[in-house]
Amino acid sequence: MKMRQVEAFRAVMLSGGVTAAAQMLNVSQPSVSRLIADLERSVGFALFERRGGRMFPTGQAQALDEAVRRSFTGLDLLEQAARRIRAHPVGVIRIAALAALAAGVLPPVIADFRARYPDIKLTVEALGQRAVVDRVFLGQADIGLAVETADRQGVSSTLLAEAEYLCVMPAGHPLAKWAVIGPKDLEGETLIGPMHEVDALWFGIDRVFEAAGVTPLRRLETQHSFPAYAFVAAGLGITVAEPFSAPLFARLGVVARTFRPALSVRFAMLEPEIGPTPPVIAEARAAILAAAAARLAESRAVATQP
Numbered sequence: 001m002k003m004r005q006v007e008a009f010r011a012v013m014l015s016g017g018v019t020a021a022a023q024m025l026n027v028s029q030p031s032v033s034r035l036i037a038d039l040e041r042s043v044g045f046a047l048f049e050r051r052g053g054r055m056f057p058t059g060q061a062q063a064l065d066e067a068v069r070r071s072f073t074g075l076d077l078l079e080q081a082a083r084r085i086r087a088h089p090v091g092v093i094r095i096a097a098l099a100a101l102a103a104g105v106l107p108p109v110i111a112d113f114r115a116r117y118p119d120i121k122l123t124v125e126a127l128g129q130r131a132v133v134d135r136v137f138l139g140q141a142d143i144g145l146a147v148e149t150a151d152r153q154g155v156s157s158t159l160l161a162e163a164e165y166l167c168v169m170p171a172g173h174p175l176a177k178w179a180v181i182g183p184k185d186l187e188g189e190t191l192i193g194p195m196h197e198v199d200a201l202w203f204g205i206d207r208v209f210e211a212a213g214v215t216p217l218r219r220l221e222t223q224h225s226f227p228a229y230a231f232v233a234a235g236l237g238i239t240v241a242e243p244f245s246a247p248l249f250a251r252l253g254v255v256a257r258t259f260r261p262a263l264s265v266r267f268a269m270l271e272p273e274i275g276p277t278p279p280v281i282a283e284a285r286a287a288i289l290a291a292a293a294a295r296l297a298e299s300r301a302v303a304t305q306p
Contacts, residue, residue, distance in 0.1 A: 001042045006068060008035035009047065013065045014134055018055060091120045093284055096135035097145035099126040099226040101160075101267065104244030104295050105145065109287045120280065128223070136270045142281050143288065144270035154274065158285075160267040161292045164259070165205075166246055166303055168229060169238045171253035179304070180258045183212035190237035191216035192228045204263055205240055229254060243299035244292075256303045267292070 011021035012032065022029045036055075040047050047064065048055040057065070093113070097106065102124055110122055125135065129149075135141035137155050145160060167181040175181055186209075193205070209216060217237075222228050225241040229249045232239055242265065246256040269288060271277070277285075 001039065005035045005039035005042065008032050009039055009061075009064070010068050012036065012048070012055065013057060013061070013068075014138075016131075091117075091280075093120060093122045093143070093281060094125075094135075094141045095122065095143045095145070095284075096125045096127050096132045096141035098129065098132065098147070099224050100242050100244045101145040101292075102126045103226060103248060105288060105291050108294075109284065109291050112287060113284065117280065133270060136272055139272050139274070142271065142278075143284060145288070146268060146270060148266040148268035154272065156271050156273045158269045158271075158289075160269045160289065161296055162264050162266050163243050163296060163299075165240050165263045165265065166243050166256040166299065167238065167240055167259040168232050168246065168249070168254060168256050170232055170235045171255060173238070173255065175238075175257070176255040178257060180260050182260050183209045183214045186216050186238060187214050189216055190220070191218055192220045192222065192231050192237040192239040193218050194222060194225065194228065194241075208261060208263065243303070244295050246299040246302045247295065250302045250305075256299065258303050 007025065008021065008031075011024045012018060015021045015024055018029050018032050018036075022032045025032065036047060043060075043064070045060045046058055047061040048057055095102075095106065103126075106124060110124075113120060113122060125131075125141070127135065129146050132141070132144045132146040133149065133152065133155065136144040137152060144155075148157060148159065151157065167175075167186075169175055175185060178185065220231060220236060222231065225239075226245055228239045228241050229245045231237065233249055233252045233254050240259055240263065243256070246254075250256065269285065271281075271285070
């Protein structure tokens, strides 16, 4: 087993594909594929399944990835510190966020910073949960906005908001006249749900419906809540989703209502744990916390509109 092979494996696991891994390592795609094949011969088992031109990690790959992550932790923390030192005070704030938080929380923060700090550049990546955490851990983002997770070395976590999910439906839906929606009210409705493997809360939603003896129709699933809102706006069904997107989609006629029993998710602000926090990042941090609280208050108002 050679270090370059392990680096290629790690890059594929972090980026999710050979092409992205090649860009990360600044090598050709065939070089990454060859390094992965050499590593598979070295360890004696398959690391990826090739299906339809894509690579999917095997169970053995997941286990190896945990060991690789632990072995790279020290070096990653040093690289993280170096990246943060390089990035500041040159005037760049890098944010990685779930799409709902990027669209629902960040716009007023960005508008304020552009007015007060015209020379500061902000970059925003809308990513999945694991990618957000990895960006922060690797020092590729100064702030991450994601679902609260278990502690990870090198990453500090601050509660952003504890948000109750809402029942979201198209304009003109009969249930829009109700102030509170429960699982029994959704009997026979087409429910747009997140894919089980990417949204841990969905298991909690399932249990609520099971306890009520309700089996909603699940004919459409999506990876993130933001497209779920868009599908609702298109009249494709109802969803139970995070509240940050509700005020935005209310302008498109989507109706949000309180859902009971309450289902809540804790969202967190993630930051690299290495090095002092630059003053401009501390300002952004405070502004994001305030914007999240304001957005939740706005979503509660939307959910109680007649």
